[in-house]
Amino acid sequence: MTTVNPAGNSVGHPTPITNATRSQKPSGMPVHKYGGYEAVDIPDRTWPDNRITVAPRWLSTDLRDGNQALIDPMSPARKREMFDLLVKMGYKEIEVGFPSSGETDFAFVRSIIEEGAIPEDVTISVLTQAREELIERTVESLVGARRATVHLYNATAPTFRRVVFRGSREEVKQIAVDGTRLVMEYAEKILGPETVFGYQYSPEIFTDTELDFALEVCEAVCDVWQPEEGREIILNLPATVERSTPSTHADRFEWMSRHLTRREFVCLSVHPHNDRGTAVAAAELAVMAGADRVEGCLFGQGERTGNVDLVTLGMNLFSQGVDPQIDFSQIDEIRRTSEYCNQMEIHPRHPYAGDLVYTAFSGSHQDAIKKGFDAMERDAAARGKTVDDIEWAVPYLPIDPKDVGRSYEAVIRVNSQSGKGGIAYVLKNDHKLDLPRRMQIEFSRIIQARTDAEGGEITPAQIWSTFQDEYLPSPEGAANRWGRVQIRSGQTTTDTDAKDTLTVEATVDGVDTVLSGTGNGPISAFFDALQAIGIDARLLDYTEHTMSEGASAQAASYIECAIDGKVLWGIGIDANTTRASLKAVVSAVNRAAR
Numbered sequence: 332m333t334t335v336n337p338a339g340n341s342v343g344h345p346t347p348i349t350n351a352t353r354s355q356k357p358s359g360m361p362v363h364k365y366g367g368y369e370a371v372d373i374p375d376r377t378w379p380d381n382r383i384t385v386a387p388r389w390l391s392t393d394l395r396d397g398n399q400a401l402i403d404p405m406s407p408a409r410k411r412e413m414f415d416l417l418v419k420m421g422y423k424e425i426e427v428g429f430p431s432s433g434e435t436d437f438a439f440v441r442s443i444i445e446e447g448a449i450p451e452d453v454t455i456s457v458l459t460q461a462r463e464e465l466i467e468r469t470v471e472s473l474v475g476a477r478r479a480t481v482h483l484y485n486a487t488a489p490t491f492r493r494v495v496f497r498g499s500r501e502e503v504k505q506i507a508v509d510g511t512r513l514v515m516e517y518a519e520k521i522l523g524p525e526t527v528f529g530y531q532y533s534p535e536i537f538t539d540t541e542l543d544f545a546l547e548v549c550e551a552v553c554d555v556w557q558p559e560e561g562r563e564i565i566l567n568l569p570a571t572v573e574r575s576t577p578s579t580h581a582d583r584f585e586w587m588s589r590h591l592t593r594r595e596f597v598c599l600s601v602h603p604h605n606d607r608g609t610a611v612a613a614a615e616l617a618v619m620a621g622a623d624r625v626e627g628c629l630f631g632q633g634e635r636t637g638n639v640d641l642v643t644l645g646m647n648l649f650s651q652g653v654d655p656q657i658d659f660s661q662i663d664e665i666r667r668t669s670e671y672c673n674q675m676e677i678h679p680r681h682p683y684a685g686d687l688v689y690t691a692f693s694g695s696h697q698d699a700i701k702k703g704f705d706a707m708e709r710d711a712a713a714r715g716k717t718v719d720d721i722e723w724a725v726p727y728l729p730i731d732p733k734d735v736g737r738s739y740e741a742v743i744r745v746n747s748q749s750g751k752g753g754i755a756y757v758l759k760n761d762h763k764l765d766l767p768r769r770m771q772i773e774f775s776r777i778i779q780a781r782t783d784a785e786g787g788e789i790t791p792a793q794i795w796s797t798f799q800d801e802y803l804p805s806p807e808g809a810a811n812r813w814g815r816v817q818i819r820s821g822q823t824t825t826d827t828d829a830k831d832t833l834t835v836e837a838t839v840d841g842v843d844t845v846l847s848g849t850g851n852g853p854i855s856a857f858f859d860a861l862q863a864i865g866i867d868a869r870l871l872d873y874t875e876h877t878m879s880e881g882a883s884a885q886a887a888s889y890i891e892c893a894i895d896g897k898v899l900w901g902i903g904i905d906a907n908t909t910r911a912s913l914k915a916v917v918s919a920v921n922r923a924a925r
């Protein structure tokens with residue numbers, strides 16, 4: 332056989348792809364327009380060995396960075412709903428707006444202060460440019476607040492120095508220094524003793540600013556603020572536009588953390604955006620590299636591709652056994668509120684919150700999930716505990732969906748990619764029927780035929796009605812549409828040599844009749860009785876289980892038989908196990924004749 336390998340040569344045998352044979356043709360994309368990102372000279376970096384064992388401080392900037400990126404910024408009512416949600420979830424630092432931007436933000440800040448909506452342990456913060464009239468207005472918005480932080484920013488990156496401020500390094504540093512001084516002066520003048528006042532500074536686009544200059548500006552700002560015991564300064568180092576790998580970002584954090592002279596009085600804060608799609612990793616690695624605090628938005632709202640997603644970050648900690656200090660137990664409610672406030676939908680694959688993130692359609696995933704749930708139950712029982720008390724270990728499910736308020740219903744959804752495990756899961760979960768393995772295979776072929784013919788998803792209700800129609804036509808079935816044999820009542824007697832005699836009142840082909848037979852037990856006696864109506868049945872396998880607890884508990888019996896040369900399963904459900912097994916025989920017999 333002749334094949335063409337990836338390099339385009341005809342060869343006698345397929346050639347494996349190696350770096351040597353891989354095509355290196357230019358793509359034609361204008362790569363010359365972009366330069367590589369500068370590495371940090373920190374060969375003794377320590378962050379890769381660090382582990383996150385406690386949650387960082389969180390700041391939600393949904394009402395500021397998130398809001399400023401919306402097509403339709405939040406109305407006062409939507410802002411208030413978001414604020415109340417953030418408080419309820421447990422955020423203790425909330426950036427509530429840019430009060431000097433206009434009346435809407437100013438009035439909102441005033442409203443939450445005047446209406447007493449801010450719990451005592453929550454600090455609000457407000458953002459301002461380093462311009463005197465804006466700083467004054469910003470501080471005015473905070474009058475009467477119990478705990479408030481002014482957050483001042485100016486861009487420090489070279490392009491901004493050249494293009495926006497048209498100034499030297501010294502001049503740009505001076506903007507930060509003067510801004511800090513003005514914030515302190517206006518806070519002193521305008522705010523009363525009831526306000527615990529804090530200060531935050533951000534060298535905007537920290538990630539594009541030369542490290543030595545970012546440090547120089549931060550140090551100059553600290554010289555003005557004079558951080559000390561009980562007087563922290565928050566230095567927030569934003570990846571305003573994400574351009575580096577998370578590892579380089581972490582290097583920059585470790586470098587800054589090592590070089591800041593008053594590090595113990597500095598709260599080092601990270602503010603990643605998601606332009607490369609790696610904001611979550613950037614935040615996590617920055618925390619490993621020394622960041623004390625993370626700024627972001629719920630579900631990654633925010634400028635362009637968004638701020639870092641606070642939900643994913645918090646849930647990532649949770650899934651590692653670290654308390655995020657935030658309550659995500661009603662994730663769908665959080666999601667609905669966020670969608671309402673931002674007027675934007677959350678993607679079905681959004682980590683932890685999307686509609687499909689705890690759902691498996693594919694057979695091998697479903698099989699493993701079902702086995703995982705079964706193993707959890709067995710392990711818990713063996714240790715005398717409940718499933719909720721042992722370590723979560725269900726394949727393909729990073730967390731227990733119940734922990735975020737989801738039910739198990741959507742965990743397994745069935746389509747043409749599904750296998751027996753998923754279908755068995757639906758029957759067990761929704762109907763307490765634990766089908767024997769070979770019966771699972773039999774029933775999954777029936778479902779598979781339907782999904783192949785009709786395409787799309789088959790719902791749990793459709794699976795159940797197919798199951799009823801196939802195995803339970805009467806009387807448990809949805810419709811008494813078919814079934815050659817129906818039993819109405821039966822009696823067994825056991826004689827002295829342990830032979831059972833069974834007498835059954837039945838309807839066969841629409842005619843009422845009495846069937847009678849003997850055997851080693853009721854099932855074999857019933858097989859014997861069926862001979863009278865020309866049915867030759869032989870038992871191959873039998874299992875049963877109870878479906879619930881208590882006096883009125885139902886039992887399910889499963890019977891595999893060879894009937895007139897066909898091997899098939901039947902099921903019977905009844906409070907009495909003998910009746911359940913007779914019904915299972917009827918189920919199989921009727922299927923054979925169908």
Ligand SMILES: CC(=O)SCCNC(=O)CCNC(=O)[C@H](O)C(C)(C)COP(=O)(O)OP(=O)(O)OC[C@H]1O[C@@H](n2cnc3c(N)ncnc32)[C@H](O)[C@@H]1OP(=O)(O)O
Nearest residue numbers: 399429431432433460461462484485486495496506535571
């Ligand atoms: C990365 C971030 O997310 S930063 C936050 C961005 N958010 C926002 O801007 C939302 C709210 N902002 C606004 O509503 C408006 O910008 C306002 C009302 C605050 C100010 O509006 P304007 O007075 O029209 O000024 P504008 O925002 O256009 O800023 C331009 C001027 O401010 C200067 N400037 C920009 N940022 C800063 C800063 N942080 N500190 C000092 N000056 C600054 C610019 O150099 C420019 O000066 P120039 O006119 O001398 O060239």
Ligand SMILES: CC(C)C(=O)C(=O)O
Nearest residue numbers: 484533535536569571
């Ligand atoms: C104001 C700063 C922190 C900001 O939002 C950014 O740089 O993205």
